Amino acid sequence: MGIYVVHAQEHYNGSSLINRNQANKRSLNGQVFSPPLSNADPCKISQHFNKEFLLNTQTFCLCGSGIEYAQCCGPFHSGEKKPVTAEALMRSRFTAYALHNAGYLQDTWDATVRPELIDFSKEKVDWQRLEIGNTKKGGAKDVKGVVEFKAYYLEDGEEYVMTEISQFIKRAGGWFYLDGLVKSIGKVGLQTNLGKNAPCSCGSGKKFKRCCGAG
Numbered sequence: 114m115g116i117y118v119v120h121a122q123e124h125y126n127g128s129s130l131i132n133r134n135q136a137n138k139r140s141l142n143g144q145v146f147s148p149p150l151s152n153a154d155p156c157k158i159s160q161h162f163n164k165e166f167l168l169n170t171q172t173f174c175l176c177g178s179g180i181e182y183a184q185c186c187g188p189f190h191s192g193e194k195k196p197v198t199a200e201a202l203m204r205s206r207f208t209a210y211a212l213h214n215a216g217y218l219q220d221t222w223d224a225t226v227r228p229e230l231i232d233f234s235k236e237k238v239d240w241q242r243l244e245i246g247n248t249k250k251g252g253a254k255d256v257k258g259v260v261e262f263k264a265y266y267l268e269d270g271e272e273y274v275m276t277e278i279s280q281f282i283k284r285a286g287g288w289f290y291l292d293g294l295v296k297s298i299g300k301v302g303l304q305t306n307l308g309k310n311a312p313c314s315c316g317s318g319k320k321f322k323r324c325c326g327a328g
Contacts, residue, residue, distance in 0.1 A: 174186050174187075174204075174208060175207065175208045175211050175212075175240070175241075175242065175243070176204035176205065176207050176208045176243050177204070177242050177243045177244060177245070178204060182208075185204075185208075186204060186205040186208040186209070189201075189202075189205040189217070190205065190208070190209060190212075190214060190217050195287055195288075196288050197253045197288075198251055198252055198253060198258070198288070199248070199250070199251025199252075199255075199258030199259070199260055199281035199288055200245060200248055200251060200258075200260050201288075202221060202281060202288040202289075202290065203243075203245070203260045203262060203279060203281070203290075204243060204245070205217070205221070206218060206221060206290060207240070207243045207262075207264060208243075209221075210240060211239075211240035211241075213233045213236070215231035215233065218231055219231060221288070221289055221290055222289060222290050223282055223284070223289040223290060223291045224289075225291075226291065226292060237268060237269075238266040238267065238268045238273070239266060239267045239268075240264060240265070240266045241265045241266055241267060241272070242264075242265045243262055243263070243264055243265070244262060244263040244264075244265070245260065245261075245262050246260075246261035246262055246263065246276075247259075247260075247261045248260050248261070251281060251288075255283065256282065256283045257280070257281065257282055257283070258280070258281045258282075258283075258288070259278060259279070259280055259281070260278075260279050260281065261276070261277070261278045261279075261296075262276070262277060262279070263275070263276050264277070265301070271300055272300065272301045273298065273299060273300055273301065274298070274299070274300075274301050275295060275297070275298040276295070276296040276297045276298070277293045277294065277295050277296060278293060278294045278296060279291075279292070279293040279294075280292050280293065
């Protein structure tokens, strides 16, 4: 999911925000857990920190697997495990995107098309859940895979759904996101087919046809 605070930007010039993040460190199963520092709005940092903290303490992962986050996408995000299928990578990238984990998104983006920066500062939506549709190949023994999915999100109190077909490739034994085609995006129950006129899911703020869909 090229899917729409850069996590790689580990430092913020505002000392008050740094101090607030230090104060927000919490103990989780005996380990220190703290939100990533970024130059995003402090309210957004708090919002996504709370979501990640809840994912580590509540039942289900955001990817829709029906499995606890700690047993699902959590080990992928921490680097303990690697997804063995394209679908597993798709799920883990959706959850990472919902958590503004730009580092994981870049690490699992194929180097030939990887953006230099993932900027969440313009993000105005709250990703809610994922539904996997059709898949083609992408198994443990495959080198390519295609995953169709629906990603649901809230914006200004309204629920929207984006339908995308993503392509994945395996390199050196690991799966990477290659590219995606946004089929449609719109309010739930009133979906609009925008195709390449849909906002690009990489978060650039441009239309898909003028961004990752160009050429």
